[in-house]
Amino acid sequence: MIEAAMIWNEPNNKSHWDPLLDPEWTHYADLVTRTGGAIAAVNPDVLRVLGGMSPIDPHWLGRMRELGALDHVDVVAVHGFPLDWNLWPIHAWPDKLAEIEAAVPDKPVWVTEVGAGSFGADEVQLFGLKRTAELLIGRAPRIYWYSLYDLPMEWGATTRHREAEGSSYYRHFHMGLIRADGTPKPALDAYARVADRMGLMQWFHFHDPRLDDAVAWMKRLGVRQLRTGLSWADSFREGALDWFDRQMDALADFDVTVTFCFTPEHLGVEPHHTSRAHDPQAFADFCAAMIDRYAPARAQAAAAE
Known part of the structure; x- marks a missing residue:
């Protein structure tokens, strides 16, 4: 069941939203508002979630408040990877949460991506998982570990400069608890x-061959809450709705936070998934249509009875 919808992924990260095309953040704020x-109308x-910020930045959040975007979300989300990408220690997690809670005392703060990779060693990931659990369980109302599977090298990571980022790029392929060949890691x-x-x-x-195995693993592990995504860009592929239907049906037994993001090339100011759209209402309409299809109000009400 879909319990929450996240509006974009890491919008203040230049790999997911181009700040040069939106230097004052007015376009993203308009996107959130719409x-x-x-x-909410559907x-x-x-729950409407402000796309997980990365880096964790109370000043950016203040800008969202100034532009009125926070009036149209119920939850604020943060992402953090202190052992792989962030310039702060893992032990600072409580302080990072406190910064955001002070900036939005009227909304819950979820940790919608946190992780530690095995790029350097499996032992680093094992330590990272254990310490993250100690620091965050009971501290944040929702926590989502990234991720179940390693990203296969041949798929490529969704970043702006790819291999030019050095080890920062290659770490993307080692964040899973299960290797790309299907073998589990110690964590x-x-x-x-x-x-x-x-x-x-x-x-x-799109047409991910790991879907059924992922569901089986998650049920075996006892996972209850899952965050995943539905891509606006993918919605223009042939057979998109068939794939979306299969994905969401497979995930029906979990409490799902669905993330809406990625600009179709033909609808962006520039032909790139990080570009702001010519028409932000088109993105809003896509999100509303997906909620109507997979979490209509009548179905949610019936499930609660």
Whole structure:
């Protein structure tokens, strides 16, 4: 069941939203305002989440408040990877949450992506998972570990400069609890002990062959909460709705936070998934249509009875 909808992924990260095309953040704020309203009109019970910020930045959040975007979301989300990408230590997690809670005392703060990769060693990931659980379980109302699977090298990571980023790029391929060949890493057993309290964040690519195995793994682990995505760009592919239907049907037994993001090339100011759209209402309409298809208000009400 869809319990929440996230409006974009890491919007203040230049790999996911081009700040040169939106230097004052007015376009993203407009996107949030339109989309938040559109989702609420379809199903007011679906929580609207401000796209997980990365880096964690209370000043950026203040700008969202100035532009009125926070009036159209119910939750603020953060992402953090202190052992791989961030310039702060893992032990600073409570301080990072406190910064955002002080900036938005009227909204819950979710950690919608947190992780530690095995790029350097499996032992680093194992430590990262255990320490993250100690720091965040009971501290944040929702936590999503990134991720279940390693990203296969041949698929490529969604970043702006790819291999030019050096080890920062290659770390993307080692964030899973299960290797690309299907073999578990040591941290998987440690995750199983907290899976009922720490959800998973797992992207599924278009016609992802891992979907059924992922569902089986998550049920075996006892996962209850899952964050995933539906791509606006993918919605223009042939057979998109068939794939979306299959994905969401497979995930029906979990409490799902669905992330809407990625600009279709033909609808962007520039032909890139990070570009702002010519017409932000088109994105809002896509999100509303997906909520109507997979979390209509009448179905949610019937499930609650």
